[in-house]
Amino acid sequence: MTDTARKRILIANDDGIFSPGIRALGLALAEIGDVTVVAPDVEQSAVGHGITIRRPLRFKHTASAGFGDIPAYRVDGTPADCVVLGVHLVGKPDIVVSGINLGPNLGNDLTHSGTVAAAIEGLAFGVPSIAFSQASIPSGEFDFTHAARYAAKLTQEVLARGLPPRTLLNVNFPAGELRGVRVTTLSDHRYEDEIISRQDPDGRDYYWVAGTPKAEYSDTTDYGAVQDGYVSITPVKLDLTYRDFLSEVEGFAPSV
Template sequence: MRILITNDDGIFSPGIKALAFALRTLGEVMVVAPDVEQSAVGHGITVRRPLRFKHTAAAGFGEIPAYRVDGTPADCVVLGYHLLGKPDLVCSGINIGVNLGLDLTHSGTVAAALEGTSLGIPSIAFSQEVSEEELRFEEAARLAVPIAKWVLEQGLPSGILLNVNFPKSTPKGIKITRLSNHHWQDTVLKREDPEGKSYYWVAGQQTGLEDEGTDLWAVKQGYVSLTPVTMDYTAYSFKGKLEASFPDSWVATPPATASRGPADV
């Protein structure tokens, strides 16, 4: 089995190194990761400049082939797929910090798994809650192995990936969860440079409801959270109402609208 590993924290992150060494027990591992941190870049693909794809021995992966890319996590999956051959599994992480709930919309870690899924490759995103005192990923990497093994053996349905989050403490067990409303409550900080010109920092703090059964609840309770995520963003529960409001004939004979006077233009 061939496993492509990437992340958004960069090729020198301890999380990706722990994951790469752990997954060697399952097959041939290849690392393709950003050369610098690419956190919160979402599912960006670089199309307006060329990309560099360089083999590196400086990241400490030993015999594992490792390549650095001056692009996004999604770029790494695309280049790894086309330059090294289609893998049997894409694993992204282990991210420094959780990716829960609405974090998925901007997470580079999850975006790499989304890109793998869009290419028809079973994909998993791994993230870990961390403490300020230390960054330790050995336990999470150990637990990632049976999850990855299960996916290699069982596969995943088309258009579905797994989002896995580990608690910072030794896990009590594993919970199959749904996405929470966990998100960053944004604030904008205004500052001035030495010339008196304004610039801004987008900052904030994490927030969300710890509803039972959600990924946030599981991690806060000390469990590994495993959430199946679909790439089909269709709101099926709302689709019927739209169909009733906009039948096929609507374009040919749209409802009459009130005329606008000069003041409305």
């Protein structure tokens, strides 16, 4: 295996720089490469792939986030902003790693996940990228010991082998110990939205968007693997073109 001791690793997330998940990931990856952490200053869950263009961004060194000697910076922007600033202000890394997210990112979650968006932004720079997320135990607590250890092993493999162009790995961990690893497809995991209507003290309506997660079980999907206690690794290619439908669209598209 290629020596990765001097490889440059940029870590981001969407839960914020003080999240225990990114701290566990940073400390684990520091064993295999030169890590820099660039993360939002506050939680940015479900912001998707937003980029801040209407106001300036702040990029501040943060010594109080528990990373020890690892350089860590917080940004008052989105996860994608963090990768953009990290690449331009710190230097282009050999790999972008996002997470470990507090909660899984399965199936349709990828379209709004800030964790996955940070990895997608890494692809925009031509950098191999991985997104890591973990399910919680029923009480809502997290233990990242097993996940962080495995994340370091997988990151080391990707540093040595590379990934195909425009392809990232979306990795989800179950809560607790890991029964094994499955390479999976995306499930139909989704949230059935519920709109909660309330009124403020002045009698004006406001709304909460809530939802209940739903998915059909299959042991070949990311959802099924995590349900069964396995690590799910899904290769995701950033190419939204429906190529098999091109000729049919050519057949009915009106001329100008």
